[in-house]
Amino acid sequence: MRKNIWMVLALLIVVPAMLFATSCAKKAVDTGESTTPAETTAGDTMDQDAAEKARLEAERIKAEEEERAREAARAAFTNEDIHFEFDSASLMPMAQDILSKKAGYMLAMSGMSITIEGHCDERGTDAYNMALGERRAEAAKAFLVNLGINPSQISTISYGEERPVDMGKNEAAWAKNRRAHFDIN
Amino acid sequence: MLKRVWIRNMMRRFFIGGGLLVGLLIVAPHMVNAEIKYFDLTNPFLRKIPMAVPVFQSLGRNPTEMGQVTPYSDELMAMLEFSGYFKMLDRGSYLHDAQTSGITQNSINFQNWTTVGAELLITGGLRMEGEQLVSELRLFDTFKSKLLIGKRYRGRIEDRREVAKRFCSEVLLVLTGQPGFFDSQLAFVSNGSGHKEIYTCEFDGKNVRQVTKKRSITSFPAWSSTGRHLAYTSFDRGPVQIIIKDLKTMGESRVRYKGVQIAPAWVPNRFQLTATLSRGGDQEIYLLTGKGKMIKRLTNSRGIDVDASWSPDGKKIAFVSKRSGRPQIYIKAIETGRVQRLTFEGNYNTQPCWSPKGNLIAYSSMAQGEINIFVMDIERNDPIQLTFNQGDNEAPSWSPDGSLIAFSTTREGKSRIYVMTAYGTDQRRLMTMPGEQFHPRWSPNIPQ
Numbered sequence: 001m002r003k004n005i006w007m008v009l010a011l012l013i014v015v016p017a018m019l020f021a022t023s024c025a026k027k028a029v030d031t032g033e034s035t036t037p038a039e040t041t042a043g044d045t046m047d048q049d050a051a052e053k054a055r056l057e058a059e060r061i062k063a064e065e066e067e068r069a070r071e072a073a074r075a076a077f078t079n080e081d082i083h084f085e086f087d088s089a090s091l092m093p094m095a096q097d098i099l100s101k102k103a104g105y106m107l108a109m110s111g112m113s114i115t116i117e118g119h120c121d122e123r124g125t126d127a128y129n130m131a132l133g134e135r136r137a138e139a140a141k142a143f144l145v146n147l148g149i150n151p152s153q154i155s156t157i158s159y160g161e162e163r164p165v166d167m168g169k170n171e172a173a174w175a176k177n178r179r180a181h182f183d184i185n
Numbered sequence: 186m187l188k189r190v191w192i193r194n195m196m197r198r199f200f201i202g203g204g205l206l207v208g209l210l211i212v213a214p215h216m217v218n219a220e221i222k223y224f225d226l227t228n229p230f231l232r233k234i235p236m237a238v239p240v241f242q243s244l245g246r247n248p249t250e251m252g253q254v255t256p257y258s259d260e261l262m263a264m265l266e267f268s269g270y271f272k273m274l275d276r277g278s279y280l281h282d283a284q285t286s287g288i289t290q291n292s293i294n295f296q297n298w299t300t301v302g303a304e305l306l307i308t309g310g311l312r313m314e315g316e317q318l319v320s321e322l323r324l325f326d327t328f329k330s331k332l333l334i335g336k337r338y339r340g341r342i343e344d345r346r347e348v349a350k351r352f353c354s355e356v357l358l359v360l361t362g363q364p365g366f367f368d369s370q371l372a373f374v375s376n377g378s379g380h381k382e383i384y385t386c387e388f389d390g391k392n393v394r395q396v397t398k399k400r401s402i403t404s405f406p407a408w409s410s411t412g413r414h415l416a417y418t419s420f421d422r423g424p425v426q427i428i429i430k431d432l433k434t435m436g437e438s439r440v441r442y443k444g445v446q447i448a449p450a451w452v453p454n455r456f457q458l459t460a461t462l463s464r465g466g467d468q469e470i471y472l473l474t475g476k477g478k479m480i481k482r483l484t485n486s487r488g489i490d491v492d493a494s495w496s497p498d499g500k501k502i503a504f505v506s507k508r509s510g511r512p513q514i515y516i517k518a519i520e521t522g523r524v525q526r527l528t529f530e531g532n533y534n535t536q537p538c539w540s541p542k543g544n545l546i547a548y549s550s551m552a553q554g555e556i557n558i559f560v561m562d563i564e565r566n567d568p569i570q571l572t573f574n575q576g577d578n579e580a581p582s583w584s585p586d587g588s589l590i591a592f593s594t595t596r597e598g599k600s601r602i603y604v605m606t607a608y609g610t611d612q613r614r615l616m617t618m619p620g621e622q623f624h625p626r627w628s629p630n631i632p633q
Contacts, residue, residue, distance in 0.1 A: 087511065087533070125535040125549055125556070125579055126404065126624065127448035128505055128512055130425065131461060131468040131489040134445045138466075157424045158445050162381075162402050 074184065077105050081179040082140060087124065089135035091143055095180075099140060102182060103147035111153070116140050117181040118158040119165075121174035126160060133158030140180045155185075223360045229588075230606045233272035234360075235302045237327075238262040239283030240276070241309030244321075250311045253318065253342065258309055261322075261349040265307075265356060267389050268365060268588065269606040274303050288323065290332045298327040305333075307356070318342050322352045324359065333359050346391075357586075366584040368630040371591055372396070372406035372415055373602055377620030383417050388584070388627075390602075390616035396430070404624060407458065409451040412631035414475065416449035416458055427460050429477055440477035444468075448492050453499040459483060461491040470504055484517065494539045494546070503527065503537035503546050514548055516563070527561065530568060534559075536580055540587045545607075547571075547581035547590055558592055560607065571609030582627045583607075591615065591625040 080102075082095035091099065106112055118137030120129040137156035145151050166173035223234065241258045243250035266273050276283075281297045288308035298306050310321040317339050324334040334355050338348045350367040357365035369388045374381050383396040383406050397403045401421040408415060416429045427440040427449050440446050444463030451458045456475035461468050468489045472480040484490040488507035495502055500519060505512050511532040517524045528534040533551035540547065540560075547560045550568075556577040559568045572578035576595035583590055587607060594603050597614075600621040605612040615625075 123554070123556075124533065124551065125492075127461065127492045128489065128535045130445055130447045131463070131491045134463055134468065135489065159402075159420075162404075 073105060077102055078182055078184060081181050083175060084136055084178040084180075086121070086174070086178065087132065089118075089132060089139045091139055095140075096143065099143045100147065103144050103149055106144065106149050106153070107147075113153045113155070113185045115183045115185055116154060116156045117163075117183065118156065119163060119177060119179050119181065120161045121177040122161050122164060122169075123174060124161065130158055130160035133160045136178075136180050140182075228608050229361070230269045230608050230610045234270060234304050235274055236265065236271040236305040236307065237274045237279065237283075237298055237301070237303035238265070238307045239279065241311055241320075242284060242288055244310045244312040247313055249313050249342075250318075253311050253345070254309075257311065257320070257345055257349065260346060261307065261309070261352065264349055264353045264367065264389065267604075268353075268357060269611045270357070270360070270588075271305070274301060288321065290323075290325065290330070293325065293330075295325070295327045295330045303327050305360075314339070316341065318345065320345075320348055320352075322348075324356050361586075361588075363586045363588075364630065365586050366589065366627070366630065368632060369585050370412070370628045370631065371582075371602070371615070371625050372408060372417075372628065373593075373625040374404050374406065374623040375618055375620050377618050379620075381623075383415070385415075386616060390614075393616060393618065396432075405448050406624065406626045407449045407451055408626055408628040409456070409458075409475070410454050410629055412628045414451070414456075416451065416460075418446060418449070427477065429458070429475065438476045440473060442479070450493045450495060450502075453495050453497055455499065459493040459495070459502065461493070470502070483519065492536055494537045496539050497541055497543045503539055505535045505537065514546065527563065527566065528568070529566075538581050538583060540583050540607075541585055542587045545587075547583065549579045549581065549592075558590070558609075560590075569609075571605060572612070578603075580624045582625050584627050585629045589627075591627050593623045593625060 080098055082091070082098050084090070084095070085092065106114070116137040118133035118135065120133050124132070134156065137158055141151070141154045141156055144154060164177040166176045238258055238261060241254040243254055262273055265271055278301055280301055286293055286297065288310045293306070293308070304327055306325040306327050308323050308325070312319045318341065320338045322336050322338070323332060325331060326333055336352055336355060338351065340348055353367045354364040357363060366388050370385050371388065372383055372385050375384050380400050381402045381404055382399065383403055384393055385396055386393040396415065397417065397419070399419045399421040401419050403417055403419040403421070405418045406415055407417065413433055414429055414431055416427055418425050418427050425446055427446040429438045430436070440460065442462050442464050444466070445461070445468065447461040449458050449460045457472060457480065458475065459470050459472055462471050467487060468491055469482055470484045470490050470493045471482050474480060483502065484504065484506070486506060486508045489512070490504060490506045492505040493502045494504070501516055502519065503514055503516050506515050509526070512535050513526060514528040514534050514537045515524050515526050527546065528548070531550045531552050534548055536549045538547045544562060544564065545560050546563055547558060549556050550559050555574070556579050557570055557572045558578045558581045559570050561568045571590070572594070578592055578594045581590050581592045589604055589606055591602060591604050593600050600623050602615040602622045602625045603612055604615050
């Protein structure tokens with residue numbers, strides 16, 4: 001499922017690049033038309049100006065797209081939590097997949113530092129959950145360190161049961177709340 | 186086995202307070218050392234003693250006194266009723282006009298009281314002397330026609346509640362051998378301001394005061410044995426930190442170690458406390474100075490160790506450990522290092538709280554998705570469930586005399602602070618406040 005996000009990200013960068021030429025040409029024409037007839041006689045200079053403008057415009061769009069892709073990758077990094085079973089800080093296979101992707105991203109963005117928040121569902125009691133939240137965050141950190149991330153890039157904080165994302169009183173809500181969340185510092 | 190306990194009637198103690206509030210023994214009864222049977226101490230709440238507290242009398246017939254008689258007697262009655270030991274007789278059920286009767290032993294017709302079922306009677310007489318309110322308060326055993334306590338207090342009208350508390354302490358002392366909990370407070374957490382902050386109130390939920398204004402998540406209040414220091418945790422400067430507050434100077438010290446800092450608990454009669462620290466790794470229980478400096482580590486096992494509670498003699502801690510795979514309660518003797526598992530039923534037992542007498546441990550246990558409060562005798566390991574089928578019931582804390590337990594419950598939907606007797610009876614809400622309330626911690630008796 002989650003691999004699709006990366007394909008979408010890739011497409012976001014590649015597809016606009018492929019469309020680059022066409023969009024470029026169209027823009028050039030548009031720019032030409034927008035100028036007055038008298039000025040069209042200026043010939044080559046105008047054409048060059050238009051081409052230059054179009055090139056700059058295309059670069060701007062490309063930069064925007066790249067920025068958007070970076071933002072999307074960054075958002076994916078912070079939006080995607082890993083989840084845990086009740087009273088457990090063990091990393092389930094899906095959590096490990098997500099962590100591997102996060103490690104890939106962190107390696108690509110060298111030097112970034114993050115904070116991992118450990119959370120629990122409302123069941124259980126407050127002090128124990130504060131400890132369990134820390135173990136969840138530390139488990140995620142240990143996994144990332146094993147994949148080559150420098151431990152100094154990762155800090156952890158436990159919120160125990162203090163910050164649920166879903167206030168529901170059912171297993172679906174509790175499952176969402178038993179999580180580690182990732183923030184880029 | 187129902188064992189009747191004879192309680193030594195102790196009349197030797199009386200208060201001489203500082204300042205304006207002075208209590209004097211009016212009459213020294215001749216019955217010192219007499220043995221009186223009042224409560225079955227195996228469960229004193231099973232049969233409540235019927236008590237009458239008629240409206241106090243104005244001795245000087247002056248309007249200030251008249252204005253005090255009803256609220257004063259109501260307040261005193263409510264305080265004693267809070268203990269759970271007494272069944273207060275409805276004033277409408279009295280067969281005579283108590284105002285026409287006297288307030289002293291010789292002027293009371295005790296038959297008027299025994300016929301309506303009152304076994305104990307409290308009378309009060311008020312007299313203004315200048316700016317001072319003089320209160321004469323007496324406790325009688327109606328069947329024996331005997332004065333058990335007679336006290337005269339002098340103080341400002343504003344100190345009325347303090348006077349009532351002192352007399353209530355005397356009443357419990359003579360009837361149970363212990364002065365009760367009337368000089369205690371509770372610290373608790375409330376999010377009524379939009380943030381979890383620490384608050385305190387008196388034993389009966391009155392006079393709520395906000396102690397912290399951290400605008401963060403502030404929780405886990407813990408009283409020192411003198412009641413002077415309050416420790417708690419806060420996220421006000423990033424990751425959770427333990428703060429130790431001197432309630433006299435309002436000065437704060439912070440525990441400065443890496444990793445989580447959870448669940449502070451004071452060592453009885455010492456300026457030291459334990460807390461769970463992870464120091465970036467495994468959560469273990471550490472002993473710290475009252476200023477938050479390291480003394481030593483007390484537990485050492487892989488997995489969570491948390492929620493320490495000291496035995497009243499300061500020789501052992503009860504704590505929660507995941508060393509067996511699930512959170513269970515263990516006891517560790519500090520000197521020998523011997524660790525014993527206490528709970529075996531259920532697979533989520535946390536929040537141990539050692540009783541002031543040392544023989545019981547209250548704790549919370551999760552089963553079938555509900556958390557309930559249990560009490561276990563540490564000798565017999567015989568868990569007794571105190572709350573049933575009413576939401577989650579957590580964080581038990583004993584009153585200083587061990588007769589009551591405060592806890593938080595979601596039985597009304599929102600989390601509230603409730604109080605019950607040590608036997609699970611008389612469960613009632615302590616106060617009404619905006620937001621939700623959590624994690625009550627009962628203080629020792631703090632002399633005013």
